[in-house]
Amino acid sequence: MTYLDNLLFGYYPYICLTIFLLGSLVRFDRDQYTWKSDSSQLLRAGQLRWGSNLFHVGVLFLLMGHTVGMLTPHFIYEPFISAGNKQIMAMVSGGAFGVLGFIGVSLLLHRRLSDERIRINSKTSDIVLLVLLWLQLALGLATIPLSAEHLDGSMMMKLAGWAQHIVTFRAGAPELLAEASIVFKLHMFLGMTIFLVFPFTRLVHVWSGFGAAAYLVRPYQLVRSRRVGLVEREPLSRSAR
Template sequence: MLQFLWVIFPYLMLTIFIVGHIYRYNVDQLSWTAKSSEFLEKKHLKWGSMLFHIGILFVFVGHVGGLLIPKSLMESLGVSESMYHAGAVYGGGLAGIITLLGILILLNRRLTNKRVRLTSDTSDLITVILIFLIILIGIYNTLIGNRLHPHFDYRETISPWFRGLLTFVPDPSLMKGVPLGFQLHILISFALIGIWPFTRLVHVWSVPLSYFKRRYIIYRKRAS
């Protein structure tokens, strides 16, 4: 079971992620869109989207630092265990709460606004629910899980396991004693990665950089 959960399943989801994007881009580019529903409802979308995207940026940076930078390197740079823990709890907790508020607004909008709900397909609902669960469990791990398991250090278990995935030498035994909340957070995240190519999340890779260098569009009134 350890081999499946912490080696086979992650690589399977990553393979689907890569192959799925290539397939969809080459076969169905017309669906490569965020399918904006701003014209259906704007107020809640504005606040929900703003909070979610601001929060998720800080969450992403925190995860990169915690998973990819070894504990020994952090300590050699003068970042002690207590300093790192304080930053993870207070900074990560705040970023998580901001992200959670954003996704709650977006989830409520998608479920309760009739016009938005009618334009949503199954993948939209699954995506937003998975993101909500990932964020909720992540906040639980940060604010509560760490207190329930004070001797657990994910930088000595999850982080080296994750780096092993990236270098193709994963050690599933590192995940054996990881608390359930952290395990669920990881597994649901990989599930989201697996369905990513088949949802509107593909719009993340379509950054409109050409917009900043395009010529202005001039509108002139037609002579009567």
Template sequence: MNDYLGSSYLIWGVFPYVALTLFFVVPFIRMVYRPFGMSTRASGIFLGRDILGLATHLLHWGIFLVFFGHLAGLIGGILGWGSWVGAFFWMATLGGLAAITGSIIALVRRVQVPEMRAMSQPDDYIVHGFLIAILGIAIYQALVHKIWGVSFTAAPWFASLWQFSPQPELMASAPLLTKLHVLLAFAFAAYFPFTKLIHAWTLPVNYFVRPYQVLRTAAKKFQNGWVMGCWEFKGVTDKSYMSYLAAGVVLVLGLIGLTLPGPNLDGLVQEAQAKTTAAEPSEATSGRTVLDGYPLYVSQCARCHGLEGKGDGPGAESPTFSAVPRDLTAGHFQFISTNNGVASDADLRHVIVNGLHGSGMPNFSRLSERQVNSLIETVNFMWKDRPAAGERIEVPPRPRATTTAMIAQGKQEYASQCTVCHGDTGAGDGVLTKLRTDAAGHVVPPRNLRTEPLKGGSSPTQLYYRIAAGMPRAKDEWLMPHYANLGPERIWAIIAYLEQDILPPRQIANR
């Protein structure tokens, strides 16, 4: 499901425009043709008035906090302002808790009070269903999954909509809950103008300085003549308030959209764009605005790896991750194919495009080659004192037939070389289970080859690289020793044994 949501241009490039068009256009149509429908049905005369007051305050003030929190997250996510993204988390979380509590209280009252049930219409329940689902998903992700900093990813995508150059690929790496939250929010925006909530469009912009009593007018003529057919626009009516509010929302979001690409890191934006543009002029001149370089890094990577690549992003400690995000400035990359333990650009490309299975790092296969190149340039820029990568280990052709003798040889080699960490059965229960740590001091238990996905991939080529190149811990230190000295015949025998007796069939079939 996550893969489908991440790849659909219809969802991330078309549907938002449909929803926003309905959200902004339908209220004006309703105001012209059904002006007295721009209100909500009063229910304060029924039982539970005291609890209604509590629910109303929680719901409305909560929504205000959520709105302004998202506005801060939108600006901070585009410009790479971590403090604004932090403010978004607190404002949206507190506002969301208040709003969902108010919505639940109001819904319970509507169900329990007979008079309320009698006057209720389907949209009364649908509205609360939308609110509870949208807010509930966001709160669960923030407080349980602790995947924070997602506004770094969603904000540039949202800004691209206002530039009329949507970039659906930016949302491909977002967590599934984030995608569901955003899609439900846009669906709600499309449904919003057909519900009683349309009264929000008549919010008086001069509320704090208005007279104590405001009279609605039923007149449809301007005193000096007709304006826009039957449109009354004296500057003080509900219709004018709606115009001011709509214009203000469009203006603010439009200005935010124009800030793309936004963040910069010591000139890295220009440097990366110059290199990738020179390398791939056909894509660069396609006429479509494409996020790349450091702004792309902020959008896709900063929520975990941090704005400076130190592995300290706001979502770095999510319990859904099985590994701590890498400190890119140290360059301790584990999934390599070189003979000296230093990751090459090809190794970085493999990890970016394919992700690390079961670790929390998604794949970025939907980014263009130009964008991937710019991410590699960004990582290289952050990698302090990067040493030169060694030669890539050559993977010789695999024997055409896997014989019984070959599997037996592989079993013997596995028992000799691998059981100390991975255990006799490959369950990751060898004697060195808790003794391995990465460069930051985090315990890195050996992989359970029977049940856990292999982070670097389970293709024959990647299995060969893991065995021959090993997995470096730091300079001249290893999490997994390299066994290139075994030679191709013995390495292929180990791979044959793993595929035959240890690796789950599902992992082999999906590689």
């Protein structure tokens, strides 16, 4: 292990996660008017529809798959599926949805750079974020041939072990990546960097997406008429007037 490996895969994850959580909280508290996705649909809708749908379908599946696959301890799924079969399943499903996400983000990036009106109305963070996501998806697809060299699931187990060591604050996490390819390391480093820049970009709207799930369990809204509780009065007679 080198000092750089220990820094990038031992300390850098905690720096990214701290900024990710605290930065999101501070932005929500201080700059709620910037808490949005800044849609450019009015400028050009067609390519946005295809790119956004493909990107979100692909990335949401990958995010869920990575979270469950990396953070689930081996002993939980071992009685049902072997590490090797789990890796093959991850390669097939991750490859399919990775291609969808990559096509989607490529359309979004091309749209934002090729259309002058959209480019002028784009923030620097919008373009930088799309480039980071494009590179991340490309690196993720590049790991599939490398994973095929370890169909016994050994490398996947080490990568999952690293993630579980990080979230449980256990020592020795960087050592698990000693034999990992540079492509895996770049993919992991860039993924952590996306968490680092998350609070400063339009990605914060992801929190709102998860928050919208609360509508499924919230009580029904009660709408009461203004007339409820009012006693109808009989009109006064002319003599009383």
